[in-house]
Amino acid sequence: MRAQPFIIIPWENDFLAGLARLVLSETDGNPAHACIIVPHSRPRRYFADTLYAMPELPKPFALPQMITVSELFATLRSEIENNPPEQIEMLDRVGLLLRCLENQAQEQREALPLPTGDTNRFFPWGVRLANLLEDFYNQNIEPEDVTYMEGQVVDFAAGLLGSLGRIHREYTEKLDNRSWTTPGYDAFRVLRHIKEQRGTYTADSFACLRGKRIFIAGFYGLTGVEEAIFRHLAEEYEAQVVLHSDARLAESPSRVHWACREHTRWLSRWSVQATCAEEPEARKRETVFHEGFDLHSQLDVLERTLGASDGQPRITDADSLPATIGSAVVLPDTGLLMPVLHHLPRKDVNISMGYPLGRSTLFRLLETVMRLQETASGKGHGASLYHWKEVIGLLRHPYLKMLALGEERPLGVPLHHMEASVRTGRRFTDPRTLHPELDEQSKLPEQDVRALLATVFDLAVTRWEHLHTPQDMADTLADLCTLLLTHGGDLWDRFPIDAESIFRLMHRVIPMLRECSLATQIFPKDVLFTILRETIRQERVPFEADPLTGVQVMGMLETRLLRFDNVHIVDATEDKLPGAPANDPLLPDSLRGMLGLPDSRHRELVSAYNFHRLLQGAEQITIYYQAGVERSGLFEEKRARSRFVEELLWQEEKKRGKLITPGTPPLHAISYPMPAITRLDKPVERTPEIAARLSEYLRRPLSPSALDTYLTCPVRFFHERLCGVGAIDEVNEGDDHAGIGELLHSVLEDFYTPYLKRTVHFDEDDAKRLQDLFSLRLNQSELKDSLPFDSFLMLEAAGRKRLASFIDNQPETHIAALEQRFQAEIAVDGRTRLIAGRMDRVDEREGQTVILDYKTGKVSRPNPGIWEDDTLWSRLRCWQGEDDDTLALLAQKLPSVQLPAYLYIYPRGVRQGAPLPVGDAGWVELRSNGKEVLLLGTSTEDDMRETVINEQIPLLMEFLFRHMETVPSYRPNRGRHCDWCPCANCCSV
Numbered sequence: 001m002r003a004q005p006f007i008i009i010p011w012e013n014d015f016l017a018g019l020a021r022l023v024l025s026e027t028d029g030n031p032a033h034a035c036i037i038v039p040h041s042r043p044r045r046y047f048a049d050t051l052y053a054m055p056e057l058p059k060p061f062a063l064p065q066m067i068t069v070s071e072l073f074a075t076l077r078s079e080i081e082n083n084p085p086e087q088i089e090m091l092d093r094v095g096l097l098l099r100c101l102e103n104q105a106q107e108q109r110e111a112l113p114l115p116t117g118d119t120n121r122f123f124p125w126g127v128r129l130a131n132l133l134e135d136f137y138n139q140n141i142e143p144e145d146v147t148y149m150e151g152q153v154v155d156f157a158a159g160l161l162g163s164l165g166r167i168h169r170e171y172t173e174k175l176d177n178r179s180w181t182t183p184g185y186d187a188f189r190v191l192r193h194i195k196e197q198r199g200t201y202t203a204d205s206f207a208c209l210r211g212k213r214i215f216i217a218g219f220y221g222l223t224g225v226e227e228a229i230f231r232h233l234a235e236e237y238e239a240q241v242v243l244h245s246d247a248r249l250a251e252s253p254s255r256v257h258w259a260c261r262e263h264t265r266w267l268s269r270w271s272v273q274a275t276c277a278e279e280p281e282a283r284k285r286e287t288v289f290h291e292g293f294d295l296h297s298q299l300d301v302l303e304r305t306l307g308a309s310d311g312q313p314r315i316t317d318a319d320s321l322p323a324t325i326g327s328a329v330v331l332p333d334t335g336l337l338m339p340v341l342h343h344l345p346r347k348d349v350n351i352s353m354g355y356p357l358g359r360s361t362l363f364r365l366l367e368t369v370m371r372l373q374e375t376a377s378g379k380g381h382g383a384s385l386y387h388w389k390e391v392i393g394l395l396r397h398p399y400l401k402m403l404a405l406g407e408e409r410p411l412g413v414p415l416h417h418m419e420a421s422v423r424t425g426r427r428f429t430d431p432r433t434l435h436p437e438l439d440e441q442s443k444l445p446e447q448d449v450r451a452l453l454a455t456v457f458d459l460a461v462t463r464w465e466h467l468h469t470p471q472d473m474a475d476t477l478a479d480l481c482t483l484l485l486t487h488g489g490d491l492w493d494r495f496p497i498d499a500e501s502i503f504r505l506m507h508r509v510i511p512m513l514r515e516c517s518l519a520t521q522i523f524p525k526d527v528l529f530t531i532l533r534e535t536i537r538q539e540r541v542p543f544e545a546d547p548l549t550g551v552q553v554m555g556m557l558e559t560r561l562l563r564f565d566n567v568h569i570v571d572a573t574e575d576k577l578p579g580a581p582a583n584d585p586l587l588p589d590s591l592r593g594m595l596g597l598p599d600s601r602h603r604e605l606v607s608a609y610n611f612h613r614l615l616q617g618a619e620q621i622t623i624y625y626q627a628g629v630e631r632s633g634l635f636e637e638k639r640a641r642s643r644f645v646e647e648l649l650w651q652e653e654k655k656r657g658k659l660i661t662p663g664t665p666p667l668h669a670i671s672y673p674m675p676a677i678t679r680l681d682k683p684v685e686r687t688p689e690i691a692a693r694l695s696e697y698l699r700r701p702l703s704p705s706a707l708d709t710y711l712t713c714p715v716r717f718f719h720e721r722l723c724g725v726g727a728i729d730e731v732n733e734g735d736d737h738a739g740i741g742e743l744l745h746s747v748l749e750d751f752y753t754p755y756l757k758r759t760v761h762f763d764e765d766d767a768k769r770l771q772d773l774f775s776l777r778l779n780q781s782e783l784k785d786s787l788p789f790d791s792f793l794m795l796e797a798a799g800r801k802r803l804a805s806f807i808d809n810q811p812e813t814h815i816a817a818l819e820q821r822f823q824a825e826i827a828v829d830g831r832t833r834l835i836a837g838r839m840d841r842v843d844e845r846e847g848q849t850v851i852l853d854y855k856t857g858k859v860s861r862p863n864p865g866i867w868e869d870d871t872l873w874s875r876l877r878c879w880q881g882e883d884d885d886t887l888a889l890l891a892q893k894l895p896s897v898q899l900p901a902y903l904y905i906y907p908r909g910v911r912q913g914a915p916l917p918v919g920d921a922g923w924v925e926l927r928s929n930g931k932e933v934l935l936l937g938t939s940t941e942d943d944m945r946e947t948v949i950n951e952q953i954p955l956l957m958e959f960l961f962r963h964m965e966t967v968p969s970y971r972p973n974r975g976r977h978c979d980w981c982p983c984a985n986c987c988s989v
């Protein structure tokens with residue numbers, strides 16, 4: 001029997017309403033006599049509501065049977081075979097393929113480059129191979145070996161393709177022998193059975209279809225099996241094919257919209273005609289485009305647009321069935337779900353889409369736990385040590401902080417303390433060895449809180465150290481889920497998406513791992529993690545819209561067969577609509593067509609049909625997309641609007657006869673007013689409280705570095721020294737400048753100690769001794785563990801070179817003191833203040849004392865003419881507490897007062913009195929050639945030297961103390977130093 005002409009419901013019309021009218025007319029008003037085969041399950045509920053809203057259908061009524069195509073295949077197979085086979089999951093499929101390949105490798109004389117013995121390498125290939133075989137089943141193709149693929153794909157893939165036919169046959173045989181099946185194999189078996197029994201089946205052979213009027217409704221790009229079975233149903237069961245397509249398909253197929261091309265081909269392959277069930281509804285369609293610069297800008301406009309229209313369903317004049325009419329926010333990428341939900345103005349939102357489990361917060365926890373193990377290093381006391389950043393990732397996970405004991409959530413405080421301790425610790429650490437302080441406010445017994453903390457680390461760290469099999473992993477995951485559920489409190493009621501994710505993990509992933517054929521096989525840990533990631537990657541957390549009110553949020557595929565008045569398509573960019581071809585190293589897209597499999601061109605056609613079909617039925621279309629450059633790691637990726645959007649714009653331009661530029665309706669460019677950011681200085685008024693705090697602070701001796709801080713910026717001095725604001729302590733992952741400085745100081749102290757109170761002049765042997773001492777101390781230091789290996793090697797080489805150059809530049813000298821602290825008093829306006837500093841080395845040379853400071857950082861040289869700058873010195877002398885720029889002027893000319901301070905302290909601080917007068921002070925530049933940079937130098941006349949040391953430097957010290965204790969307010973002093981300031985956010989508004 002020939003198939004009947006296809007019925008077309010014009011794609012401007014509501015498909016489900018048209019189908020409902022058709023079903024009623026073909027079943028004499030009793031829809032229960034119909035069996036409707038649809039591509040997916042979402043329209044079921046919409047169709048029931050559509051029937052209910054039909055006035056001509058008497059109530060109550062029985063619903064028709066509406067089944068998806070995959071349900072149909074499974075049902076038919078269970079009818080055909082007495083013992084329906086068990087459907088297996090991906091892990092079993094990969095396990096089965098591994099067996100097949102092991103047999104193949106044994107049988108073949110020439111060994112294939114198959115890593116069957118290396119499960120780590122095989123698993124990802126196994127997943128791809130299982131999916132490829134599934135494609136062949138769905139297309140009703142029994143593949144042959146594909147030879148000579150070397151050079152087109154990698155060697156292993158060429159090996160697999162070279163045995164493809166044999167693998168397929170053996171895999172199929174093994175499925176049959178074990179009474180196992182897959183969704184694709186179900187379809188394949190049903191078709192094979194029907195073909196074998198052709199002629200013996202009658203219209204009543206399948207109980208599920210018996211006595212029913214069959215409708216094959218809303219399909220577009222068919223798989224090979226679907227087409228063959230639908231044809232059988234059309235020819236033997238008089239099944240009626242109903243398309244939602246361009247109405248011109250009935251009269252002039254050559255003029256149909258290009259996106260309906262698959263329908264034209266279908267008609268031609270079956271040699272049937274099409275008739276239109278109803279006239280296309282005339283719609284006034286308005287399309288608006290919003291070009292944003294990122295996702296946030298798109299969502300902002302979406303929120304405002306939905307807020308303005310309120311997202312209320314409207315009833316059109318042309319159609320009195322409201323069931324599928326309303327507003328839909330369509331997301332081409334499921335990852336957009338969370339940000340979109342945060343921007344919807346109304347709370348009565350219905351989500352119809354599968355959210356990837358791999359994007360859930362739960363998976364983030366599992367990923368952190370796996371990353372901990374993958375980046376673990378070294379062995380400490382029999383247990384692994386973990387990288388500090390991964391440990392912090394675990395400590396900060398919201399699920400752990402929210403674990404409850406009774407009414408309390410007691411882990412927040414201890415986890416916070418642990419984080420602080422990890423941040424200031426070493427690169428690799430063990431969180432289980434920390435003993436954090438607990439929350440003092442907590443009323444819970446300490447042992448209960450510590451027991452909960454221990455359980456958390458047992459399930460998130462210890463148990464993952466000892467995984468061997470998928471079953472071990474399933475047990476650990478199950479216990480972790482139990483902990484989260486038992487101690488989650490009301491967490492799961494408040495966050496339903498998280499609750500769905502945990503449900504999915506417990507009811508799909510864990511049983512899969514525990515019951516698969518590889519469950520007890522021992523794998524290395526990284527293979528187990530690959531298995532878990534791959535299994536989770538395939539899982540979707542399903543959301544069904546129920547009840548069907550409010551704004552519908554759905555994926556592009558979920559919109560099939562449905563119609564909405566208002567359609568909002570978010571992030572309609574080329575990489576999502578139609579999307580880039582999947583990169584499959586086993587069978588690249590270019591080779592798929594050669595083997596009879598659908599390729600990216602087919603996928604693009606399907607995507608185009610879904611897009612245009614949705615738009616044809618809508619009245620108000622708003623399309624949001626991102627245009628511009630997005631930085632993504634190493635590469636810069638250009639985001640371009642989808643070619644489908646481009647087509648719509650082109651149509652609009654043709655209509656207007658001119659190009660549409662962004663900013664011209666209907667193409668809106670999203671922009672925001674960008675006022676210049678004005679930052680006003682925020683001085684700190686020296687209130688009585690602050691003055692009191694300063695007095696207290698000045699009871700202790702002030703160091704030259706504190707004086708430097710004040711000179712550089714009084715506001716920083718206030719925040720850093722008086723209030724204790726500082727940089728966040730963190731594990732140093734790069735070059736540890738402070739650690740290197742400390743090491744060099746201690747090496748030089750040790751080197752010079754034998755020469756204390758002696759006159760020395762060093763030679764090459766001394767340089768070698770100093771270098772060896774440095775290498776020895778460096779290798780014994782913590783820097784060896786904390787620095788990256790390459791930095792460590794560089795440091796050793798550079799340090800040795802600079803120390804040799806340092807020795808080379810040292811004059812003959814007498815060592816008077818090493819690393820000694822001196823303290824002096826200073827009288828300021830009737831008050832006595834203290835100033836103290838630790839001097840790295842004090843030498844005696846040519847009848848004078850020279851104070852030296854080792855500098856591994858930058859040296860701040862004073863302005864050359866500062867000592868002769870009479871204006872400056874007279875301003876310092878006359879300053880009486882004015883709020884002027886004297887301090888800033890001084891800072892400009894003398895960026896550091898460290899050496900002047902040493903010259904002030906030393907002669908006043910030596911207990912027995914300085915044996916020789918101080919003549920100079922200088923820095924030893926260890927970061928370059930180790931030369932001495934003296935404050936005054938040999939060019940300064942003796943008179944001048946005396947004036948500087950005995951008059952100007954005491955004046956300078958007095959001025960600084962007077963300034964900090966007298967000035968009415970501390971003003972920020974901006975400069976390059978702000979780049980390293982830990983209080984950068986405290987000095988402006």
Ligand code: SF4
Binds near residue numbers: 986987
């Ligand atoms: S950022 Fe600059 S101006 Fe602000 S407190 Fe720090 S050093 Fe002072």
